[in-house]
Amino acid sequence: MGEEDGQARESLLENGEMEAKQVAYTATGSESMMDLLRHFFSRGHDGRVTCVDASAAADFVVSGGVDYTVRIWKYDVHHAAYDLFAILVQTPPPSPVEEKGMCGKVWEMAFGKKEVDYDKLDPVGVTAVAPVSSRFGTTQDLAFNKSEKMRNGPIASGNAHGDFYLHNLYFQDDEGGAEVKSSYQRILGLHKGPIHDLAVGALYRNEENGNTFHIATSGDDGNVKIISIECTELSNPTYEPPHDPPQGIEAVAHFFFKGAGIPRAVKKKKEEPNKENVTEEADMEAAMLGEEDMDMEDMDMDDEESEVEDQYVLALLQPMEVKYTLEHKSSVDCCRFVGDYGDKKVRWVTATQESEARGVWLWSADGKLLMQMSMDLPVYNHVAFNKLLGEYEPKQKKEGKKSGELLGVSAAWKKNGSVIFASTDAGEEKYVAVWTIDKNGLVGKIEEDEEDGSTRIKYDEPSKFEAADGEFHFFSSKGLTYAKPLTIYEQPGLLMDIDKQIEGTAFVTDVRQDFDLAMWNIEAAPKHSMLVMPQDPANLLIMPGRERVELIMTHKSKVIDTQVVEDSEGPAVVVGCDDGAVYAWDLGGHDKGQIYAEMRSLSPMEVFLPPFLLIVSALQMVSFAFGPAIPWKKTVKQPAVVTHQVMMLDFKFTVTIDKAMIFWPEMIAVLTLIVMFLFSAFAGLPSVADGYCRSIQNSKQFRDEMEGTPGCAHFALKLAKTFSAMTYLLMQLLSTALVVPIVQSMAESVRCVFPEDVPWTDALIGNPSGKIVLASATDVMCFRGNHTILLLAIAIVLPIYLYVLVPYAVCAGDAHYVPSSILFDWKVWEDKNTWWKAAERSATDLHLAFLHPNPREVFRTNILELLAKILLPVVTILLAPTPLCEMIGVMLIGLVMWVNAMIHPAYVEKKMTILVQDLKLFTFLTMACGVFTVYLEDPESNLPVYCLLGSGGFVVVLLLFQLSLLESARPKVHQLIVSKQGPSEEVSAE
Secondary structure (H helix, E strand, O other): OOOOOOEEEOOOOOOOEOOOOOOEEOOOOOHHHHHHHHHHOOOOOOOOOOEEEEEEOEEEEEEEOOEEEEEEEEOOOOOOEEEEEEEOOOOOOOOOOOOOHHHHHHHHHHHHHOOOOOOOOOOOOEEEEEEEEOOOOOHHHHOOOOOOHOOOOOOOEEEOOOOOOEEEEEEEEEOOOOEEEEEEEEOOOOOOOOOOEEEEEOOOOOOOEEEEEEEEEEEOOOEEEEEEEEEEEEEEEOOOOOEEEEEEEHHHHHHHHHHOOOOOOOOOOOOOOOHHHHHHHHHHHHHHHHOOOOHHHHHHHHHHHHOOOOOOEEEOOOEEEEEEEEOOOOEEEEEEOOOOOOOOOEEEEEEEHHEEEEEEEEEEEEOOOEEOOOOOOOOEEEEEEEEEOOEEEEEEEEEOOOEEEEEEEEEEEEOOEEEEEEEEEEEEEEEHHHHHHHHEOOEEEEEEEOOOOHHHHHHHHHHOOOOOOOOOOOOOOOOOEEEEEOEEEEEOOOOOEEOOOOOOOOOOEEEOOOEEEEEOOOOOOHHOOOOOOOOOOOOOOOOOOOOOOEEEEEOOOOEEEEEEEEEEOEEOOOOOOOEOEEEEEEHHHOOOOEEEEEEEEOHHHHHHHHHHHHHHHHHHHHHHHOOOOOOHHHHHHHHHHHHHHHHOOOOOHHHHOOOOHHHHHHHHHHHHHHHHHHHHHHHHHHHHHHHHHHHHOOOOOHHHHHHHHOOOHHHHHHHHHHHHHHHHHHHHHHOOOOOOHHHHHHHHHHHOOOOOOHHHHOOOOOOOOOOOOOOOOOEEEOOHHHHHHHHHHHHHHHHHHHHHHHHHHHHHOOHHHHHHHHHHOOOOOOOOOHHHHHHHHHHHOOOOOHHHOOOOOOOHHHHHHHHHHHHHHHHHHHHOOOOHHHHHHEEEEEEEEHHHHHHHEEOOOOOHHHHHHHHHHHHHHHHHHHHHHHHHOOOOOOHHHHHHHHHHHHHHHHHHHHHHHOOOOOEEEEEOOOOOOOOOOOOOOO
């Protein structure tokens, strides 16, 4: 099939040349599972993530990598997680293939592959990305109208060769409708050298056609190109309006045959004639309640309302056009959109790095250089903590700050103006400078009142500022005005970004020690505590010296790029890392400081372990219907008992030695595993292991080996990563699959046989006759000697183990979501309980397609699974002398599990839900057959066997019938491959 560049190609992941067709990777018969596995294992970047960005409402997260791909991750409202939606594969230059001999392969197995230090190399791959998004309309007020949803549009990207791409995701068909159909426009050689940064400005100006956007591209050639595009509004082809729950017979059919569970009414938003009034009322209500005191039930309801895609999207209306160029005297490292204040007013801020022309520059909308933002500040005010007085007191530093290497620039357009932050390395110190622009496009400066010495911020035109003739700053143009910072904060500011809320500026994020992302506050008072919101964007900024680091977010791999966004639930930050992963961290609310989304390829363990644990759990529960005391026919009982013992990890039947010799090693091993689990949980051993990996990566020896041949540091890192992986795996197994064997061993260790002539009170006085023995090992005397010590150890360890087990079990054993700090938050009935939140995060962090748990039901489902795993072995062992009571108890547990699975679907994918429900049904029917077998008390009867076979046949027929009624939700990945030929729309770089 020939390549036609620039046209839409929706492709299978392993090849990619299907024309203009939406093809899911599950759509090709016998290869569907292989396609699904390829998606799991290859959806992330191959190598470093070089740049990340997100749409205004975080519906799309965009990442670029050294693999020359732009990956677009879309928020799936059904799974509450991000999945790969589209890929733009750019054409990489040819690279030589390094042949490795046998010795080289063995060396890699022992010491690991040599990690590429991209910081030592020239830029490679996709170097900048920016999604185009805005509220649709022609009035500037829409930029701050929170009641109007964001529209998502094309994706802009630039690479290390200076090529610019605009990836259009949506296409208008002949009938005026929309479809997901990729196309692209590109400008080859837009810059001579790498494109360092992209910035998108929504202008809301074109009244005839729709929204106009200006995209700024900063390059190594010292130019910033301003590209203009126009987008039109189309109906979202993937939009699904909320449906009312079925009623009557249809509701019954959905409940029993389609895995719908108990239907929930979807609350629809009321349509108000004046959206601005709605927004103001909502803001007032939020201000009265306060962010931290909002009721969680109301928040959940709001979440349910917001879990709907926008009805509209943006599509390119015509080819893009290069409007003008902002010329600099050195390489431009970054550019930012400041705001839309008019054609002659400020619009862009840029930063240059080279020492002779270093600076932060302010540009107008018509391409004129307005002024330089001076990073130097001779005198500045700050506060210091006076230990004698126990309070902060203002001081004035007169030694001043003189800028050095620029570390980054960030800007945000807000309702009352704009804020600009720039960070610099001033020798041993690093600091962040701040400027503000009011809603009229005027630049702020500090003025001191001569009468009372007070200070205030005055806003003026850039031309009214001082000329660049001073001595305490760098300038490249005489006569150019400059603006001193309003203030500076003594913070690192590396890869800095600021919050994007509409009003006020609350925090800044920056990177520290390569792996840590810090969030520090700059808001003197919460905006909801103000009687009237300040009209000045700087009025709520905190005094320098009082800012505090509120949060440290630690990553397993080096942080390469960050982007702060404001989604429907509050602030968040998107982080791209050196290992090819993209993370989204929550920066507000009850989940503050937690990862709520990971966008990366999955490991084999993450793909195969959940279904394996599901199968093991099902076999464990079914096997309790075939206990030793149940009189099944021999042809059924013998293999069933073996299966039960294997599922319980009870291999005593395979040896002929004395059971007492096995009992004590078994109990020692069980107690050792429990102690290891508790020590790992309370000491935070998994996170400690991750920290050790980071310390090795930060070591000088490891960095030296990255430039040469992998050696001891790489070997130590491999060992540390192996230890970390084994720790996580052990914690997961001890809180999931191994719970039943552990509880069964504990129950067997306390089940003692009392002869008829021995009173039960002998157990209280230490079994003086020695006739009370253990049922599972008759040579072990109960309540004396080592058995007394064992009982004491169990009494101490088991309650703690069961308590700590709960937060791990509800997260499916994943220790990433259970830090030691939440182990004591046991009040699960409270709305803000961290165990509930951890369970929901574990269910939504990664998009798992058909394996994706239902986040609304994951806590309830997992806690009931845990209770069943604890109660089943206890019931079967302690009630073994009365088989009928034993099986009735087991059957009731199976009934509760099946009813819960029917009412509360465990998975998002209906087919997977049906499979789990029918497994629970088969488990319950098997247990009911066990009750029937005990009732008959005839080991030679075939009736229980026929009942069991009939139950299995009924469940299989029911499952096939249910699956025939459902369609699989097949994720689609839209892949657009760029060939060496020209695209359908080539744009001149001039």
